[in-house]
Structure formats: structure tokens, C-alpha cells
């Protein structure tokens with residue numbers, strides 16, 4: 001038998017090529033499948049991270065405005081709303097891409113809670129456009145504190161700050177919280193008299209006005225903000241960042257801490273600094289208080305919140321029922 005070597009080589013080559021092509025084909029299909037699976041994982045991880053943040057935000061809001069938010073609703077097109085005592089609904093996410101200014105002028109609840117307010121001492125003037133809490137949803141404030149000058153005025157209660165009475169909104173515990181903060185500040189001033197010069201005389205609280213240079217109502221218009229003793233370096237429009245930093249360096253942080261303990265945020269933690277300004281914003285403080293990065297990834301989504309609290313448990317159930 002004569003072996004045709006050249007034919008044999010051709011056959012071997014043909015076999016090797018076929019095997020290689022088939023294995024390439026199989027591995028291509030396999031890798032496609034892997035890519036598809038990993039894509040799906042990324043997408044579901046993304047959507048579940050979004051949903052978790054949304055639920056945690058809504059829980060913070062319900063804890064912050066317990067008498068004013070009565071429910072949560074998901075519409076047929078999937079949009080989520082909080083339902084107010086009046087029956088009005090406020091959208092969580094309008095799904096619009098917004099610039100910094102657009103968020104200031106036209107925020108939804110998600111924009112308002114997006115930037116985490118630091119409960120630790122930030123030391124320096126914040127980086128450009130870092131203003132946690134300066135983005136506000138006015139429809140929420142109007143529902144809670146009054147939607148006109150006369151309505152807000154009728155909700156004011158006098159709080160005595162250093163011997164003079166100042167009007168502050170009595171709704172949602174705002175005036176009570178201011179009073180408690182000042183009781184603690186007065187007690188502190190007895191052992192640290194140097195803090196007096198930063199607090200008194202208090203500059204003002206309620207003032208139905210717009211934010212300088214805008215057509216946006218100031219939080220002072222709702223009677224939920226207090227300006228302590230003023231200094232020319234306090235406001236970003238009056239002072240250079242260096243002057244602001246100098247004022248920030250000397251500012252007594254125990255006063256800041258007392259306000260934060262009572263659900264007030266401080267304008268000293270904004271790049272558009274407003275160092276004499278403290279604003280009652282329980283939703284911002286509550287979100288920060290229960291925000292720990294790892295908690296955002298642990299099941300269930302409300303991990304870290306005080307679920308032993310009967311009210312919190314009630315809100316969790318409302319959110320679960322509405323959004324699942």
C-alpha cells in the first residue's frame with residue numbers, strides 16, 4: 001500500500017483547521033453569552049441600587065415630615081410620588097438631566113437628597129458647586145410650612161433667642177427644634193462665654209423674601225432658617241473664598257454640632273457659603289445620619305435605619321407595598 005503523503009498532510013491540515021474553527025465558533029458563542037449575562041448583572045445591579053436609594057430617600061422624607069406625608073404612589077408609567085396630607089403628590093424623579101443651576105431652580109426630591117450632607121467637620125470651604133441641602137423642593141416646603149406669606153405668618157411662633165422673640169414656623173417641630181438648640185447653646189455659653197460673639201445678637205429668622213438675585217423664595221420666607229450674628233465674611237457674595245475660609249476657621253463647631261443634632265443644616269458646609277445661616281432640614285440630616293456606604297449594599301434596603309421604631313416600621317411597610 002502506497003501512502004500518498006501529500007494527501008495525508010492535506011487531510012491532517014483540514015482536520016486541524018476544522019477543529020480550530022469549530023472551537024473558535026463555540027468560544028465566540030460562549031463569550032457572547034457571558035457578555036450578555038454580565039450586562040444583565042450590571043443592569044440589574046444598577047436598577048436595584050437606584051431603587052434602594054429611592055426607597056431610602058423616601059423613608060428619610062417620611063421620617064422627616066411624619067404628619068405631612070401620608071403615602072407613596074407608583075403610577076402606571078412607573079413614576080414614583082410621595083402623597084401629601086392635602087392629597088397633592090410630589091414626584092420623586094422627573095428623569096431630567098439637569099445642570100447645577102437647573103437643580104437649584106427646578107429640583108425634584110431625588111435632586112434635593114442626591115448630595116450627602118457631611119455630619120463631620122469639613123474644615124475647608126467646600127469644592128465648587130458642593131452645596132448639600134441648598135437644593136430645595138419648594139412644593140414640599142409650601143405643603144408643610146404654608147404656601148403664601150399670610151399662611152406662613154399664621155404658622156409662626158415666637159422663639160426667645162437671647163431675650164428677643166423671633167418668629168419661627170411651628171409646623172413639623174421646626175420652632176420647638178430651634179428652641180431646644182438655643183437652650184443647649186445658652187448652657188454651653190455658660191462654660192464657653194467666647195461663643196456669645198458668634199451667636200448674639202441673632203440677625204433674623206422669618207423674612208418673606210427671595211434669595212438675593214433670584215426669583216426663588218428664601219428658606220427664611222418659610223420661617224425655617226435662622227441667621228446668627230453677622231460678619232462681613234459670612235456670605236459668598238460678600239467675601240472672597242479666602243475671607244470665608246478665615247471666618248470658617250474661627251467658627252465654633254460645638255454650635256454647629258448642636259444645630260445639626262436638632263435637624264438644622266449649616267451654610268458653612270456649602271461652596272456658596274452662608275456661614276451665619278442655619279436651616280431646619282430634617283430630611284437632609286436624617287439621610288446623612290443613617291447613611292453608611294456599606295449599608296447601601298446590605299439587604300434589606302432599609303438596613304441601618306431604626307426599624308425597631310414603630311413609626312419607621314410603618315413607613316417601611318408603606319414603601320414596600322407601594323413600590324414592589
Ligand SMILES: [Zn+2]
Pocket residue numbers: 220225226227274276277278
Ligand atoms: Zn439665612
